[in-house]
Amino acid sequence: MRYSKRFRVRPGHKVKLADIDPGFHSTHEDEAAAKGEIVTNQEKLRALQYRMYSENKRSLLICLQAMDAGGKDGTIQHVMGAMNPQGCLVQAFKTPSAEEAAHDFLWRVHKAVGGKGTVTVFNRSHYEDVLVVRVHKLVRKGVWSGRYDHINDFEKELTDSGTHILKFFLHISKEEQLFRFKERLNDPTKQWKISESDYLEREFWDDYMKAYEDVLRECSTDAAPWFVIPSNHKWFRNLAVSQILVEYLEALKMEFPKPTVDLKQIGRRYHRAEKDAHRHR
Ligand code: AMP
Numbered sequence: 237m238r239y240s241k242r243f244r245v246r247p248g249h250k251v252k253l254a255d256i257d258p259g260f261h262s263t264h265e266d267e268a269a270a271k272g273e274i275v276t277n278q279e280k281l282r283a284l285q286y287r288m289y290s291e292n293k294r295s296l297l298i299c300l301q302a303m304d305a306g307g308k309d310g311t312i313q314h315v316m317g318a319m320n321p322q323g324c325l326v327q328a329f330k331t332p333s334a335e336e337a338a339h340d341f342l343w344r345v346h347k348a349v350g351g352k353g354t355v356t357v358f359n360r361s362h363y364e365d366v367l368v369v370r371v372h373k374l375v376r377k378g379v380w381s382g383r384y385d386h387i388n389d390f391e392k393e394l395t396d397s398g399t400h401i402l403k404f405f406l407h408i409s410k411e412e413q414l415f416r417f418k419e420r421l422n423d424p425t426k427q428w429k430i431s432e433s434d435y436l437e438r439e440f441w442d443d444y445m446k447a448y449e450d451v452l453r454e455c456s457t458d459a460a461p462w463f464v465i466p467s468n469h470k471w472f473r474n475l476a477v478s479q480i481l482v483e484y485l486e487a488l489k490m491e492f493p494k495p496t497v498d499l500k501q502i503g504r505r506y507h508r509a510e511k512d513a514h515r516h517r
């Protein structure tokens with residue numbers, strides 16, 4: 237089955253995250269067995285992004301959300317690693333600055349969306365405003381609960397304007413998170429990533445799962461779908477995300493623009509230049 241269908245949240249569908257196995261890895265035994273497909277996807281992604289860039293007609297926005305250590309950074313490295321940096325943008329959303337906090341919650345988000353021909357990845361996103369903000373009661377319920385509609389309207393405006401939106405929740409288990417925290421603690425190249433908030437947020441795990449379930453039910457639309465990606469296995473996560481991007485981008489049937497010059501005439505000029513170059517050799 238196509239991954240873009242298998243992992244997509246149907247609009248309005250009630251998701252129970254506890255029923256979705258984060259350790260799922262389909263029929264692939266292990267990373268080695270999936271390697272060929274992963275590499276093929278990366279090659280396809282590179283070619284598809286090149287088409288989008290050359291076409292210069294539309295853009296792609298990828299939103300990544302996950303619990304801490306859920307694999308957002310790794311996914312970005314994997315997906316963007318396949319693309320030409322020209323035409324790519326990664327945007328991380330942290331605790332809002334004073335200026336950002338003085339505006340409506342979508343203000344900083346809208347201007348971070350790339351223009352035609354580009355691929356933008358959001359490392360966290362406007363969804364934090366119905367996740368961390370809700371869990372920690374940073375605003376009243378009446379405020380955050382109105383935001384699902386605001387988000388859907390905002391995304392509708394974007395998709396109507398030629399921005400394709402794909403949203404991924406990287407689903408890991410609480411045990412896998414602890415395992416990754418241990419890795420961070422023991423690996424000097426990963427220790428810089430440790431933050432106090434990792435452990436604080438972990439205590440709110442169940443509240444986050446509830447908040448994510450509401451996001452998935454309220455904000456997965458045909459034009460801007462959510463996908464729940466089983467992510468305990470990093471290699472399967474990479475396979476699934478890249479596969480969905482490939483399936484989705486291939487369906488767009490993007491074409492290279494027709495040359496704006498007269499190729500016959502330019503061909504003649506080329507041959508003259510070639511002759512000239514010979515003569516002066
Ligand atoms: P990290 O992605 O690990 O660098 O952490 C970024 C932090 O910013 C996370 O703890 C997020 O929950 C927090 N954050 C992102 N967006 C918002 C927001 N709109 N309001 C409050 N906190 C946020």
Ligand code: MG
Nearest residue numbers: 304305431434
């Ligand atoms: Mg963090």
